[in-house]
Amino acid sequence: MAPCDPGDPASPLVPAGRDHLLRFAPNPPAGIAWDVAELTDGNGDPVGPLDSSDIGPRHWCLMARAIAQAYDSHDGFVILHGTDTMAYTGSALSFLLDNLAKPVVLTGSQRPISAKDGDAAANFGNALAIAGHRATGLPLVPEVVICFGDVLLRANRATKVSTTAARGFDSPNYPRLGRLGGRIDIDRSLVLSPPERAFSAHAILSGTVAVVSLYPGVTGADLGRMLDLDGVDGYVLRSFGSGNAPTDRGVIAAIAGATAAGKVIVNITQCLEGGVEMGLYQAGHGLLEAGVVDGGRLTVEAALAKLTWLLATGSAESARSRMPIPLRGEM
Structure with missing residues (x-):
């Protein structure tokens, strides 16, 4: 997010695009090669940037399709998403992505990425480290997760619990998969096991x-x-x-x-x-x-x-x- 009036930091926040993200994005953990792809529709035209309040089933299908298209050439995926409906998107992707064997990490922030002492850079860096597990040596997390504040959560167990706190999400009915901070600790016993069957994605939601x-x-x-x-x-x-x-x-x-x-x-x-x-x-x-x-x-x-x-x-x-x-x- 970014102020709609660049000259007025107090102006209403609007979704920020790729260039704004890259301007303030943190350096990735050592060894991780990453690129940024914008969400596109079936014709290849950009969709967004979007406020998360505007994201729904159509966009979930587009995300699933994008992951499927890049699945074989990437070790993991990070989805930058507004907090308001992040748990909905994460839950939907957990069902749309069948036999997922790679990390799909959703993250965002409570404050704009351009804000001083904000939480965006740390959340983004942690998400990259988890998605880039081959480079960082972290355990494989073959499921859709939310990386936010100091916790790693199964996305379809997570819900937004605060509009202001750094730990904006929690998982009241399932233990946190990991702790984030000076180091990332992931509890392998809580993470889903890698699937035995081939990955596939559902890209249509009717009804x-x-x-x-x-x-x-x-x-x-x-x-x-x-x-x-x-x-x-x-x-x-x-x-x-x-x-x-x-x-x-x-x-x-x-x-x-x-x-x-x-x-x-x-x-x-x-x-x-x-x-x-x-x-x-x-x-x-x-x-x-x-x-x-x-x-x-x-x-x-x-x-x-x-x-x-x-x-x-x-x-x-x-x-x-x-x-x-x-x-x-x-x-």
Whole structure:
């Protein structure tokens, strides 16, 4: 990011391009050869630079395609990304990149790369070191990760936890893969094992998934309208506590009506830690009977990405059966 008015450091921040990045980028760790490629569309035309608030499924597919095209000629990949939707992108790429055997490291910063004493240069340097593991001697991390502040996190377990702190992301339901600082320490026992099959990438996401949050006072009529959006094939339902919902008959009827109409609804908790245990309380049993899928400890980012990918690559029934199954270390 950079001030929209170069003469006014206090002006609103806008996405910065390749030249601005290279002007302030840190020197890479010794032995790492790297290049910078801008995201392009199917015609080879540049896409962006983009604020992360504008990044969605189309861009996830373009990133997956770009990685696939450069996969054989590179040891690893660093994606520079705004923080607001970084965990969504990281989660999506973890599903789009099948049998990934190389590091894909997302990073960004809480302050612009041009800011004095900012966090961008350190985050970028750490990400390069992890992606360039052959040169740095660090352990191979064959998965999509977020490198930010002093932690390395599995991307589909991560969520943004602060708009200001240097440690802007955390992984409440899974241990941190590594510690960053004066040195980089990676816990090999927590990292996914290299795959035995050949790498491939999915570059198409069809259908739409929406996120709906329950709130005190929600009515069946309100929820029915939310669960009947045109073109939406699935929903991530953010419920209370360990997967609970109002026991009001209208609310349960609205949810049951949506699942009967073929919508896939996945239940996740609104809490930062813990997960869904549908049926543990009577208030959650109604969702189970209404045909809602237990999302376990999925983050909202991972749930959205996983359901979108499953609906794009298979039937609704297949998505229902595969959502509770760990596929990329996401649960």
